[in-house]
Amino acid sequence: xxxxxxxxxxxxxxxALMLLAPFNILASLGMDxxxxxxxxxxxxxxxxxxVVQMTLTLYMIMLGVGQIVFGPLSDRLGRRPVLIGGxxxxxxxxxxLAATTSAPLFVSLRVLQAVGASAAxxxxxxTVRDVYAEKPESAVVYSLMxxxxxxxxxLGPIAGALIATTFGWPAIxxxxxxxxxxxxxxxxxxxxxxxxxxxxxxxxxFGPVLRSPAFWTYTAGFxxxxxxxxxxxxxxxxxxxxxxxxxxxxxxxxxxxxxxxMIGTARLAGRVVGRWGIxxxxxxxxxxxxxxxxxxxxGQFLATPSFxxxxxxxWVMAVGIVFITSVTANGALQEFGAIAGTAVALHFxxxxxxxxxxxxxxxxxxxxxxAWPLIGYSAGMAALTLTALLRLGRRRSRPQPV
Numbered sequence: 001x002x003x004x005x006x007x008x009x010x011x012x013x014x015x016a017l018m019l020l021a022p023f024n025i026l027a028s029l030g031m032d033x034x035x036x037x038x039x040x041x042x043x044x045x046x047x048x049x050x051v052v053q054m055t056l057t058l059y060m061i062m063l064g065v066g067q068i069v070f071g072p073l074s075d076r077l078g079r080r081p082v083l084i085g086g087x088x089x090x091x092x093x094x095x096x097l098a099a100t101t102s103a104p105l106f107v108s109l110r111v112l113q114a115v116g117a118s119a120a121x122x123x124x125x126x127t128v129r130d131v132y133a134e135k136p137e138s139a140v141v142y143s144l145m146x147x148x149x150x151x152x153x154x155l156g157p158i159a160g161a162l163i164a165t166t167f168g169w170p171a172i173x174x175x176x177x178x179x180x181x182x183x184x185x186x187x188x189x190x191x192x193x194x195x196x197x198x199x200x201x202x203x204x205x206f207g208p209v210l211r212s213p214a215f216w217t218y219t220a221g222f223x224x225x226x227x228x229x230x231x232x233x234x235x236x237x238x239x240x241x242x243x244x245x246x247x248x249x250x251x252x253x254x255x256x257x258x259x260x261x262m263i264g265t266a267r268l269a270g271r272v273v274g275r276w277g278i279x280x281x282x283x284x285x286x287x288x289x290x291x292x293x294x295x296x297x298x299g300q301f302l303a304t305p306s307f308x309x310x311x312x313x314x315w316v317m318a319v320g321i322v323f324i325t326s327v328t329a330n331g332a333l334q335e336f337g338a339i340a341g342t343a344v345a346l347h348f349x350x351x352x353x354x355x356x357x358x359x360x361x362x363x364x365x366x367x368x369x370x371a372w373p374l375i376g377y378s379a380g381m382a383a384l385t386l387t388a389l390l391r392l393g394r395r396r397s398r399p400q401p402v
Contacts, residue, residue, distance in 0.1 A: 017313020027117035066118025086119025090109030094177030098170035154259035218331035288320030293379035302369030
């Protein structure tokens with residue numbers, strides 16, 4: 001039987017955030033810092049753009065799917081060993097990525113890097129739940145962690161462009177591995193076990209979650225929103241660098257403008273949800289995705305790729321993404337208070353599969369050097385989710401049998 005840790009978590013909030021947040025940020029940075037060199041990677045690795053796309057897709061999928069594995073593992077073995085193992089794997093894979101130009105090995109190492117990132121993420125948020133679940137600081141911790149993450153898409157590509165221009169593309173991966181090792185030297189003496197004692201072995205209850213129409217509707221909404229952003233950053237380097245002639249730094253600044261719109265919209269999300277509710281906010285967000293896809297069409301038909309034909313319509317979609325992501329977790333999980341951990345793991349796992357597999361399908365099928373994958377994915381998935389949301393609303397409005 002696992003032993004309960006009796007050592008209290010004695011860190012104040014600033015110290016705790018300095019210990020927790022870097023692992024959270026590094027996991028996300030592993031995706032965004034790499035974007036400016038995406039157009040150059042087929043030539044560097046001697047492969048095709050489709051194979052390079054897989055280095056994004058598999059990373060995204062493993063971040064979500066890994067939670068199904070590492071959540072129960074952290075309950076069984078503890079948060080500390082999962083964190084340490086994940087951080088070591090992330091660092092070693094990052095250093096190895098900097099040293100290889102073999103396409104098969106590069107793809108495999110990206111999977112291992114994502115596995116390490118997923119383990120670290122699970123350990124971070126499991127620790128936050130252990131320490132702050134019954135404390136008023138929990139809302140502050142989550143809001144600050146999410147605020148930090150919001151800046152990663154804005155600053156990550158800029159950092160990647162500057163690093164690649166100054167030191168070469170391998171330095172991007174060194175810049176991921178070195179901080180992971182540095183944080184490990186801090187975490188090893190400071191991060192003690194927080195897992196509570198389990199008196200009996202609990203089995204995940206997937207059935208009730210997977211049978212819920214609300215879970216599937218709102219999880220599909222989350223996948224639609226995150227997948228729209230995934231398709232945007234999968235296509236943006238080739239559209240803007242190869243098609244529009246942007247420099248790596250110019251691309252990064254254009255990309256950051258979308259992240260800035262998302263950050264600004266997030267500050268208004270609380271008022272928006274309070275006014276329109278969960279379903280109303282999701283509906284308006286999905287509508288904005290369809291509107292943004294429509295605004296991309298004239299540029300695709302009538303103009304060459306440019307900031308105004310490709311990035312500006314994405315600002316509209318960015319507002320929709322924030323509206324959707326601000327409510328879909330509550331919409332999907334509100335029925336499952338007693339099995340919240342299992343529901344959360346499934347929610348993120350399913351949305352990562354939607355984002356990675358369906359989003360990549362659109363990029364490969366419609367061409368990653370045009371706006372068509374973004375138009376097709378955002379409009380198509382938003383229309384399907386809108387239909388499901390309206391059906392869910394009608395079902396809930398029917399009188400229930402007594």
